[in-house]
Amino acid sequence: MICPKRTSELLDLHLAPFKDKDPAWEVGVSKIAGRGLMATRGIKRGEIILKDMPLLIGLSALEEDSLNACSVCLRELPDTRFMCRVGCGLPVCNLCSKKKQHKTDCDLLKSWGPNEPEVANSVIIRLLCVARALNLNKDQRDLIYCLQANLDNNHRVEVRNAAKLFKNFPTDKKVFEIMNRTVAVLRTNGFDKTTDRTNDNQEFNYRALYPLFAVMNHDCIPNSYYTFEEKTNVMIVRAAVDIPEGFEITTTYTKLFTGNIARHLFLKMKKGFTCKCSRCSDPTEKGAYISGLYCRDMNCSGLVVPEITGLPHPNYNCLECKQKSTHAQMMKSQDFASGAINAKANSNSLRTLVQYLNEKSDNFIPNSNYMVIDAKLSVLQRLGQGREDCSEELAANTRLRYSRDVIQVMDQLGLGDSLVRTQMQELLRREEERRAKRLAEEAEKQRKLAELQAKAAEADQLLAALEEAARVEQEAAAPASTAPAPAPTSAPAATETA
Ligand SMILES: [Zn+2]
Ligand SMILES: [Zn+2]
Ligand SMILES: [Zn+2]
Numbered sequence: 154m155i156c157p158k159r160t161s162e163l164l165d166l167h168l169a170p171f172k173d174k175d176p177a178w179e180v181g182v183s184k185i186a187g188r189g190l191m192a193t194r195g196i197k198r199g200e201i202i203l204k205d206m207p208l209l210i211g212l213s214a215l216e217e218d219s220l221n222a223c224s225v226c227l228r229e230l231p232d233t234r235f236m237c238r239v240g241c242g243l244p245v246c247n248l249c250s251k252k253k254q255h256k257t258d259c260d261l262l263k264s265w266g267p268n269e270p271e272v273a274n275s276v277i278i279r280l281l282c283v284a285r286a287l288n289l290n291k292d293q294r295d296l297i298y299c300l301q302a303n304l305d306n307n308h309r310v311e312v313r314n315a316a317k318l319f320k321n322f323p324t325d326k327k328v329f330e331i332m333n334r335t336v337a338v339l340r341t342n343g344f345d346k347t348t349d350r351t352n353d354n355q356e357f358n359y360r361a362l363y364p365l366f367a368v369m370n371h372d373c374i375p376n377s378y379y380t381f382e383e384k385t386n387v388m389i390v391r392a393a394v395d396i397p398e399g400f401e402i403t404t405t406y407t408k409l410f411t412g413n414i415a416r417h418l419f420l421k422m423k424k425g426f427t428c429k430c431s432r433c434s435d436p437t438e439k440g441a442y443i444s445g446l447y448c449r450d451m452n453c454s455g456l457v458v459p460e461i462t463g464l465p466h467p468n469y470n471c472l473e474c475k476q477k478s479t480h481a482q483m484m485k486s487q488d489f490a491s492g493a494i495n496a497k498a499n500s501n502s503l504r505t506l507v508q509y510l511n512e513k514s515d516n517f518i519p520n521s522n523y524m525v526i527d528a529k530l531s532v533l534q535r536l537g538q539g540r541e542d543c544s545e546e547l548a549a550n551t552r553l554r555y556s557r558d559v560i561q562v563m564d565q566l567g568l569g570d571s572l573v574r575t576q577m578q579e580l581l582r583r584e585e586e587r588r589a590k591r592l593a594e595e596a597e598k599q600r601k602l603a604e605l606q607a608k609a610a611e612a613d614q615l616l617a618a619l620e621e622a623a624r625v626e627q628e629a630a631a632p633a634s635t636a637p638a639p640a641p642t643s644a645p646a647a648t649e650t651a
């Protein structure tokens with residue numbers, strides 16, 4: 154373990170642009186593993202704990218069809234003529250081609266002599282993040298060496314493969330050593346488009362190393378969460394819950410909703426350690442039953458959970474009938490369920506998937522299982538892009554129901570704030586607002602209807618009164634009209650008399 158004091162000094166240099174006079178954290182000896190970040194005072198939920206900026210950043214370039222992005226500003230470029238005209242083999246935009254950063258990258262790669270500089274090659278573009286370590290100053294490079302690195306057999310493959318794409322790739326052992334070490338540190342602590350290292354489902358399309366963040370230890374119920382500033386790629390870490398003074402500030406290297414066994418495997422294989430947090434030590438995962446499956450006994454409706462935690466292939470126990478099952482037996486049920494859910498998810502009909510999750514899937518996989526939660530999150534994401542073949546009502550009901558479900562699981566797990574929670578709360582708030590508005594509109598319609606009805610009734614009454622009055626008048630006039638008319642002969646008679 155490198156001493157916390159030296160790490161702090163190097164971090165201070167790295168963080169100079171954000172120099173916080175009274176930081177809420179310090180590097181200290183961790184109870185979880187080696188070094189960690191400790192709270193130097195009480196930190197309130199939602200408070201910004203720290204900001205970090207990438208020491209190294211570059212394009213992930215993992216997909217061959219997404220190579221048309223600028224290697225400096227990382228922005229997407231028009232599909233043609235995006236390669237550097239000077240022949241370094243990097244994509245770069247017009248503006249950035251004149252910047253100092255590209256000059257440095259360009260000189261380095263040109264000196265290696267790329268075989269096909271006019272063709273965008275994912276291996277070269279991806280290597281840039283690593284190669285930039287060669288141009289860091291000594292303190293910055295020392296900081297890289299200060300960070301955890303999983304020096305397994307695979308970490309040398311990347312540079313070895315890249316070397317074949319240049320005519321004069323350096324043969325200096327030291328250069329290889331620095332790049333291989335950087336690859337190992339990136340793999341252990343870095344961000345990469347493909348890794349599962351996200352507690353927030355926020356898209357991060359680059360490959361980057363945030364040194365201060367890299368010092369933070371993992372907990373499956375982290376007490377902090379992070380976001381990125383879009384323009385600068387500055388990382389902002391906030392408290393997910395209240396953190397008392399002296400407590401370790403933790404983050405998560407896995408997704409929030411994977412079950413115990415999947416998390417265990419990921420952390421073991423990719424990060425090289427076994428998590429012993431409170432969630433990992435509890436087969437029920439705080440009663441959230443995220444890895445829960447149904448009992449194989451058809452007459453039992455009990456939930457089955459791993460017998461003990463921390464094993465890749467544990468036996469399972471039914472919480473009701475106590476029947477034991479092997480890992481292989483339970484994986485069969487899980488695979489069946491995931492196959493069925495995936496088939497619906499890929500069916501191109503969002504409505505089919507939603508109906509399946511609402512009516513059918515609970516027959517063979519509990520709603521608490523993370524596969525169901527994942528499917529619901531993906532439905533919400535798809536609904537965010539348009540409601541496909543769902544009616545407006547189904548979409549609204551689904552948003553309301555699924556965001557509540559996800560929040561409930563987070564509460565059960567004891568998870569504090571995160572980007573997922575913010576997103577769910579926002580969905581819920583908007584949906585409830587929309588619902589309240591609809592109810593208000595409905596009430597207003599009813600009120601107007603009642604008003605109209607009252608007016609109609611009034612008009613009816615008036616009409617009836619008028620009719621009545623007319624009738625009375627008519628009746629009053631009736632005797633006069635039936636009385637014998639004056640004798641038409643009276644006048645001639647008068648004349649006669651005259
Ligand atoms: Zn650019
Ligand atoms: Zn260039
Ligand atoms: Zn854990």
Ligand SMILES: [Zn+2]
Nearest residue numbers: 448453471474
């Ligand atoms: Zn049972």
